[in-house]
Amino acid sequence: MKRFLDLLVVVPASIVFLIPAGFVALMIRLTSKGPIIFWSERVGQYNKNFKMPKFRTMRVNTPVVATHLLADTNQLLTPVGSFLRRSSLDELPQLWSILLGDMSFVGPRPALFNQDDLIRLRTESGVHNLIPGLTGWAQVNGRDELDVTLKVKLDIEYLERRSLRFDIYILWLTLLKVAKREGISH
Numbered sequence: 001m002k003r004f005l006d007l008l009v010v011v012p013a014s015i016v017f018l019i020p021a022g023f024v025a026l027m028i029r030l031t032s033k034g035p036i037i038f039w040s041e042r043v044g045q046y047n048k049n050f051k052m053p054k055f056r057t058m059r060v061n062t063p064v065v066a067t068h069l070l071a072d073t074n075q076l077l078t079p080v081g082s083f084l085r086r087s088s089l090d091e092l093p094q095l096w097s098i099l100l101g102d103m104s105f106v107g108p109r110p111a112l113f114n115q116d117d118l119i120r121l122r123t124e125s126g127v128h129n130l131i132p133g134l135t136g137w138a139q140v141n142g143r144d145e146l147d148v149t150l151k152v153k154l155d156i157e158y159l160e161r162r163s164l165r166f167d168i169y170i171l172w173l174t175l176l177k178v179a180k181r182e183g184i185s186h
Contacts, residue, residue: 002131005164006105010098021092024055024084032078034060037093042110043119045131050102052110053093057081064112088178094134106167107133108155121152127159137161140173 025036038056041049041064062076074082084090097103103110110132111118122128133139137158138151146154158166 001164002104002167003101006098006101009105010095014095014099017092017095020089021055024080024089024092027080028056028078028084031080032056032059040064041113042132043113043115043128044102044110045129047119047123047128049113050097050110052097052102055084055090055093057084057090064114091134098134101131104131104133106135106170107131108136108158109133109139115148118148118151121148122155125152125156125159127152127155130155130159130162135170135174137166137170140170140177143177 028036035056037053038058039051039053042052044050057078058076058081059078077085081090094103098105107130108122108127111122119128136155138146138154141154142150158170
């Protein structure tokens with residue numbers, strides 16, 4: 001049922017966001033060298049790795065680690081990278097991952113392939129059995145500001161409470177957070 005609803009929403013959403021995505025791609029192309037899309041290796045359902053697309057916000061050759069682990073993120077951002085992150089427009093290509101079934105609209109955010117502590121805690125608690133999401137319960141409760149143990153605690157709460165109603169509530173909170181630009185570090 002959840003997959004059917006994802007497909008029902010992702011197709012029209014992809015059409016609606018086609019023009020804004022084209023504009024973002026043009027902004028990236030005109031302001032920095034390198035690819036428009038960054039394919040991030042992420043950990044999905046059952047700890048299976050997949051490539052998740054994002055509009056590139058960091059300069060080419062930036063180390064592949066969680067943003068909060070970088071020494072000076074501002075030095076590594078492209079000229080439009082900060083705007084794309086604050087507005088969450090860098091996430092638009094992830095509609096592709098939803099279309100493919102690697103992601104859902106709501107679920108735990110997919111870990112980077114090298115976030116061993118997060119992957120281990122999610123596996124121990126059964127969260128790794130869920131399809132990762134574009135947004136999730138941890139996202140709307142702190143996003144970049146959460147430490148790993150609190151993030152997993154919120155992921156477990158999502159695992160226990162998941163339902164269509166809860167997903168709709170999380171999507172609503174996500175829209176509010178994005179509009180207010182809350183919980184975004186850069």
